[in-house]
Amino acid sequence: MTAGILAIDFGGTRTRVGWYSNVLELITREESLSHTEEPINAVIDRIIQLAQKVVPDCEVPSAIGICAPGPQAYTGYIRYAHTLPTWDNIPLAQRISAAFSNAPTFMENDANLAALAEYQFGAAQGADPALYLTVSTGIGGGAIIGGQLFTGWRGLAIEPGHIKFPAKDGKIYSLEALASGTGIGRLAWEKLAASNTPSSLRQIDTVDGKAVGEAAMQGDALALEVITEAGRWLGLGLVAMVHLFNPQVIVIGGSVVNLGELIFAPARQTLAELLIDPLFNHENLLKVAALGDDVCLTGAAIHAQKMLAS
Template identity: 30%
Template sequence: MAGAAVLGVDLGATNMRVAVVTPEGGIVSRAAQATPADDPGALPRLMIEVASTASEELRGAVVGVPAVVDYEHGVAGRMPNLSAWEGHLAAQPLADACGLPAVLANDADLAAVGEHRYGAGRGTDDMVYLTISTGIGGGVVIGGQLLHGKRSLAEVGQTTIDYRALRTLESLAAGPALERVSGLSGAEATRRAQAGDAAALGGLREIAEAIAVGVANAIEAYMPERVVIGGGVAAAGALLLDPLRERLAGMHTARLLDPSRVVPASGGDDDGLRGAWPLWEYASTREAGETLAPRAPAGRGAAPD
């Protein structure tokens, strides 16, 4: 008899990934492709492709998107890194297209619950997750549960950290910022830094110092036991985390959280996908209430437990 699973979706500004995810956080099958800048219909097509080949009993689909999500209505809001997709992402149309109950979630929220359940956040009650890639997002777990209201929270990347120029953390520390300060692609900057290139190392240090300010603000706001850093830029590992922790050690928040408790995510590119099962599990409980309830496909009853 086929085991239960969910369809996990991680939509990024650069790539989108769809996978069948088990309760243990295992990835049974997957597909990925570049995210087209102006074709939102590509996402349900990829979801249908993966779902059609699954031998598992799919309970539903959990779709992580790089946007503030209106959880009450299952609708994605402003998408600065995928502007042509704005107004085209909602749980109900995705459920109708795929024939599965669907939950729309902020991508960092999805990765946060994945790291809390299976990864670097295990063993904590209170955790902050930051993803640093094309953009910067955040997800927070408090008391073992995803922190959210009627909308997704913890948009750390959009917080202002330069009050004179009103520049945000994302503008100073995401992937495009690394490319700007180093003159290299993110992957090339990391490769050269690993080889000891001084300019590449300097670029990583510059964005690490900006990230430290964002992390310090998140520590003050949420008082976590651990901060987990994921996303493509975080693939630089110690070359990013060491100067980040060094900067944090000289800040007042070092009294609240030892910089050693700022750690790399363990899931790599699968951070968001692994979060699909625990988020589905939570969304289907009374604790989530009506806000995160899965949307059933048209013509079907409520989503299964």
């Protein structure tokens, strides 16, 4: 019997690990906090210890898939990851492979693997081209074109969070600064400082994206204004991507999707207003991600299987 696949989803906040059969059935999983504030070697040791809990005794994985942050994750090294600013040229894939008898190990960017998972098992099944956006603390993305993960010349393609826009104050902002959870918190702070509009947000110490979203869902007028503005900016980013890729579907995941139509309605309105041809648009162009918290874990298993076969 062929050994299974070890999948690891390493993020700045949480680490998830799973043992998959060779038909990509999840057999067992574990997760824990990543504690990335600790020394790097301690963090990697904790990932390995967590992974050892799901690998059956006396088995060596047929392959290991790792989902990791940073645009160059495909190299096996963590570089330029905004969520891990102190991790500079860290050979994560090599360290994990060595802990499991040098099993073949394949690492890739988290949003790319989420795109792969949603295409194979989630909301993008049967759609091609398919785009995936994660809108959470930041904004990332991935694309499936011709049934394959599209990563560009040097593996750096599909970074929608870094599309740039001029704002009313004359400054240039990234989409991430305007429509992510972090951006929503920033927009709220600016509106609170610039007006005397009554808002429940004035009663709390930490005005972040989560707090603004909760206030908006309770009908807070200022919070609703912020979410609508963020939705319009998100729509502008989507307009750019639709004009470039003409996707059949755009799947959106991440914590911001919990806002539902509060943020999707202005995004859809912006698409309808600004796309140059109505054929770019259709009723089901935007979909909410289907695979939940394990989307990157599943993507890591799929990626490992595909890379091993190739």
